[in-house]
């Protein structure tokens with residue numbers, strides 16, 4: 001998208017969001033279209049701005065497509081951007097996973113867009129450069145071509161809503177997720193409820209790390225690592241810590257029941273969510289969007 005076109009879209013979205021907007025104002029442009037159109041990072045000091053699910057990223061860094069022990073997937077999406085903390089974490093985690101777990105290499109899925117923000121498809125979060133999806137498949141023993149990185153299918157480790165597939169799931173998966181949870185900078189890890197159950201059964205007496213590992217549907221093929229806000233950040237909004245305990249309790253039982261998957265009440269259908277506008281994000285996200 002041309003810079004002038006982008007500026008016009010931003011102006012239109014501010015005008016329409018303001019109380020002074022004339023009644024015939026153009027429909028405001030959803031923020032995901034603005035952030036989804038930008039191909040390069042904002043040349044600003046690195047900073048996560050706002051919350052994981054409502055914010056943007058200044059000074060984003062791109063994870064190299066290849067490291068000794070990782071390979072980035074789906075390069076065409078241009079979603080391997082993050083805060084320098086996230087890049088450093090992935091480098092460390094990939095090396096440790098190899099050295100301590102024997103994991104041959106990480107396949108790195110979506111991180112953030114060059115300037116973070118909402119995405120056109122998928123993900124409510126991943127907006128401030130501190131979230132990364134890691135495939136549950138180990139890297140193959142060769143460098144994937146760009147074509148393979150687009151087309152290779154991820155393998156589900158899930159057999160049903162409450163059970164992992166024992167033919168795919170291995171103790172190395174459990175050790176990999178436990179390792180990810182061991183870093184102080186990791187705030188939460190999201191896994192499929194059946195994986196959380198498998199980890200609860202596997203953990204034995206060392207259970208403190210399970211606190212960070214939270215069940216969430218939609219994680220059949222990957223797990224999601226979320227880092228804390230960098231200390232001293234004035235722009236990053238931290239998430240409340242998970243409730244105390246290992247989480248292998250009634251909250252997990254709820255996830256393993258049919259309740260999370262219940263069809264919506266037909267008499268009181270939920271309102272369709274309003275598109276998030278630039279004006280809904282922290283104010284400085286407008287500067288992040290327009291920075292050189």
Ligand SMILES: [Zn+2]
Nearest residue numbers: 131132133224
């Ligand atoms: Zn994710």
